[in-house]
Amino acid sequence: MELALHTVSKIMGRTDVVNRGSLQKAFSAFKLELVKSDYTQPTEESKDVEVRSCANPKRDWGEAPDVSIFYNRSAELLQLRRWLLEERCRLVALLGIGGIGKSTLAVKLGLQVQSEFDVVVWRSLHSSPPVGDKLTSILQFSLWSARKEVLIPDSFDGKLSKLIECLSSNRCLIILDNAETILSSGGQTGLCRPGYEGYAQSIKTIAEVPHNSCVILTSTEKPREIGLLEGEATKVKSL
Ligand SMILES: Nc1ncnc2c1ncn2[C@@H]1O[C@H](COP(=O)(O)OP(=O)(O)O)[C@@H](O)[C@H]1O
Numbered sequence: 001m002e003l004a005l006h007t008v009s010k011i012m013g014r015t016d017v018v019n020r021g022s023l024q025k026a027f028s029a030f031k032l033e034l035v036k037s038d039y040t041q042p043t044e045e046s047k048d049v050e051v052r053s054c055a056n057p058k059r060d061w062g063e064a065p066d067v068s069i070f071y072n073r074s075a076e077l078l079q080l081r082r083w084l085l086e087e088r089c090r091l092v093a094l095l096g097i098g099g100i101g102k103s104t105l106a107v108k109l110g111l112q113v114q115s116e117f118d119v120v121v122w123r124s125l126h127s128s129p130p131v132g133d134k135l136t137s138i139l140q141f142s143l144w145s146a147r148k149e150v151l152i153p154d155s156f157d158g159k160l161s162k163l164i165e166c167l168s169s170n171r172c173l174i175i176l177d178n179a180e181t182i183l184s185s186g187g188q189t190g191l192c193r194p195g196y197e198g199y200a201q202s203i204k205t206i207a208e209v210p211h212n213s214c215v216i217l218t219s220t221e222k223p224r225e226i227g228l229l230e231g232e233a234t235k236v237k238s239l
């Protein structure tokens with residue numbers, strides 16, 4: 001049928017992009033007409049997910065910093081590993097002034113514990129992305145790597161419930177770096193900036209609703225929700 005074997009295996013596997021001509025040839029070999037509902041167009045985002053994740057389909061370290069040079073912090077790493085693996089904390093904040101080593105520690109910890117998780121996602125909030133966009137990006141990767149249908153609701157509430165569903169059915173480690181960018185600048189209140197309240201609601205829900213995953217935040221300022229919920233007996237901690 002004039003198709004290379006690897007193209008046929010891409011079509012049968014449905015994991016890789018092929019051009020429409022190849023699909024048409026494959027369908028006509030089986031005397032089938034190719035119609036729109038038989039295929040989807042690759043989007044820029046889905047291509048991005050595939051390329052960055054092909055090394056390991058379950059881990060997306062995004063733009064996480066390199067930690068090949070790393071000193072000390074063994075007491076902190078031990079404490080954090082205990083919170084994640086033994087106490088199964090749902091929300092952990094790494095707090096401290098800029099440059100103290102929060103992002104580095106978060107990557108080091110993530111690399112040490114990643115084999116205990118089904119999905120690992122690193123995202124920076126550095127450019128203050130709208131909460132909906134960030135939830136979409138996390139869901140796209142998490143659903144895709146959990147081999148679930150990547151159907152993402154349009155509404156914020158829909159996205160948040162989908163995320164909680166995903167955090168319950170899989171053990172995910174989600175690291176959100178630079179969370180201070182979504183907090184109101186200058187103030188010491190830890191309140192979310194106007195327009196970013198969705199993050200506060202997401203943090204609260206992730207902390208309060210039972211699931212099997214962990215979200216780590218790094219921030220120069222403690223988000224208010226964490227201050228209110230953290231404690232000895234809760235699954236919310238800060239370091
Ligand atoms: N434990 C460490 N060992 C070696 N270098 C470190 C360590 N922690 C941080 N650094 C270095 O210090 C700098 C600031 O660390 P970073 O993690 O970016 O801080 P933060 O996220 O708190 O702003 C980086 O260049 C990083 O490589």
Ligand SMILES: [Mg+2]
Binds near residue numbers: 103177218
């Ligand atoms: Mg940092």
